[in-house]
Amino acid sequence: MRVLLQFPEGLKQEALKYAKIYEEKGIEIIISASPSFGACDLAIDEAKRVNADKLIHFGHLPFLKQPVVEGIEVEYIPYYLDARADVPAKIMGKVKERGYKKISLGTTAQHMHQFKEWVKSIESEGIEVVYKKGNFTFEAGQILGCDAEAVNVESDAVFIVADGLFHLTALSLIDMDRDIYWVHPYNGEIKNGKEIIEQTKTMRKRSLTSAFYGKTFAILVSTKPGQYRLEWARKLKERLERLGKKAHILVANTFNPESLTNFNAFDIYINTACPRLSEDKELFNKPIISEPELSLFLKMLEENQNRE
Numbered sequence: 001m002r003v004l005l006q007f008p009e010g011l012k013q014e015a016l017k018y019a020k021i022y023e024e025k026g027i028e029i030i031i032s033a034s035p036s037f038g039a040c041d042l043a044i045d046e047a048k049r050v051n052a053d054k055l056i057h058f059g060h061l062p063f064l065k066q067p068v069v070e071g072i073e074v075e076y077i078p079y080y081l082d083a084r085a086d087v088p089a090k091i092m093g094k095v096k097e098r099g100y101k102k103i104s105l106g107t108t109a110q111h112m113h114q115f116k117e118w119v120k121s122i123e124s125e126g127i128e129v130v131y132k133k134g135n136f137t138f139e140a141g142q143i144l145g146c147d148a149e150a151v152n153v154e155s156d157a158v159f160i161v162a163d164g165l166f167h168l169t170a171l172s173l174i175d176m177d178r179d180i181y182w183v184h185p186y187n188g189e190i191k192n193g194k195e196i197i198e199q200t201k202t203m204r205k206r207s208l209t210s211a212f213y214g215k216t217f218a219i220l221v222s223t224k225p226g227q228y229r230l231e232w233a234r235k236l237k238e239r240l241e242r243l244g245k246k247a248h249i250l251v252a253n254t255f256n257p258e259s260l261t262n263f264n265a266f267d268i269y270i271n272t273a274c275p276r277l278s279e280d281k282e283l284f285n286k287p288i289i290s291e292p293e294l295s296l297f298l299k300m301l302e303e304n305q306n307r308e
Contacts, residue, residue: 004052006032006043008059011079018058035254037276038145039063039076039109040136040226045253047072061109061138069225081110083161083185088121090188091159094181095127102128104151106143107161111185115141118161130155136226143167146275146291148174160193161185166276168193169200173291204293211287212300214267217247220255222273229272236270236294243301257283270294 003022007015019029030050032043039060047055054073062076084090095103105122107115119129119141131141134149143150143160148170151158157179160168168182171193180193217240219233233249240247248266252259255277260269261284271277271290289297 001026001054002028002030002050002052003054003056004030004032004043004047004050006034006036006046006055006057008036008038011059014058038226038274039138040146040224040274042069042074042225044070044072044225045223061112061142063136063138063144063226078109078112080113081185083107083111083114084188086188087114087161087183087185088118090190091118091181091183092122092125092127094159094190095122095125095157098157098179100127100156100179102130102155104153104155104158105129105131105161106141106148106151106158107185108144108163108167109138109142111161112139112142115139128155143170145170146173152176157181158193159183165196165200169197170275172197172201172204205296207287208289208293208297208300211268211289211297212304214287215246216265216267217245217270218260218263218266218268219247219249219270220273220277221249221251222255223251223253224273227273233272236272239298240301243298243305245301257285260284 005015005018015031019031022029030052032046034043034046040063042057043055048070052072054075056075056077058077059079060076061078067073105119122129130153131150132153133140134142134144134147136144136147137150141150145166152174155178158176159181161183162168163185171180180197182191182193182196219236221230221233222228237247237249267286269284269286269288271288275290277288
């Protein structure tokens with residue numbers, strides 16, 4: 001049996017340890033060296049190319065529901081990290097300060113093994129904790145950078161436990177008129193998440209303004225199974241062309257600034273893949289428009305066309 005092992009960037013130092021475990025069982029192991037940034041980022045192309053019988057993806061909970069993707073069996077092995085023991089107490093401090101009675105709570109895959117204990121601890125203080133399963137998540141209460149529906153439940157406030165802004169700003173996709181807090185799992189700091197989200201939205205609007213007069217668009221389509229959206233990209237291309245813009249679809253497994261810059265022909269990138277790409281927009285040196293702001297951008301273009 002031949003198995004391809006895939007690790008996110010922070011776990012690649014563990015690759016040889018796990019390879020040895022499987023090799024001792026008589027399994028032929030090949031290790032993917034491609035970058036991996038999430039559960040949707042499966043090395044299916046590599047697995048097919050090396051004729052692997054199975055892909056084992058480390059570090060995340062399942063994203064795609066089917067156990068077989070494009071003929072390759074996929075197994076997810078999560079990698080859990082312990083947050084501070086006083087996370088519930090930190091949350092309760094803010095809850096008592098503001099007088100909340102009902103909160104929404106969500107966290108990332110790395111802390112889902114602690115999630116139910118947090119809920120139990122907070123509820124023991126007489127506070128109702130609500131959450132649900134997201135559109136793409138594996139467990140209720142889990143959030144992704146592209147899916148924060150787990151906390152889109154009626155409550156007085158939302159608390160997100162995550163060590164980066166990527167998961168917090170996923171809430172910008174949801175129209176939420178309530179207090180939002182970002183709780184850092186390792187230093188215990190609590191910040192006003194709503195302010196951070198509004199700052200993110202303001203930065204995105206500035207990016208739209210600079211992109212408004214662009215003429216040539218590159219629509220980025222990822223071949224990763226969890227991100228592949230060619231039909232949506234084709235519709236975007238048609239819509240942009242109706243608005244008098246030039247648009248071309250670029251396809252790749254992983255997009256990097258160097259390869260895109262070499263085209264030297266595009267004014268703006270439209271990202272149909274993972275929204276994380278927009279976090280590196282400074283490296284691309286051109287505006288990148290992702291799903292959260294795309295509808296607003298297209299509306300701006302259509303309103304301008306109607307005025308002409």
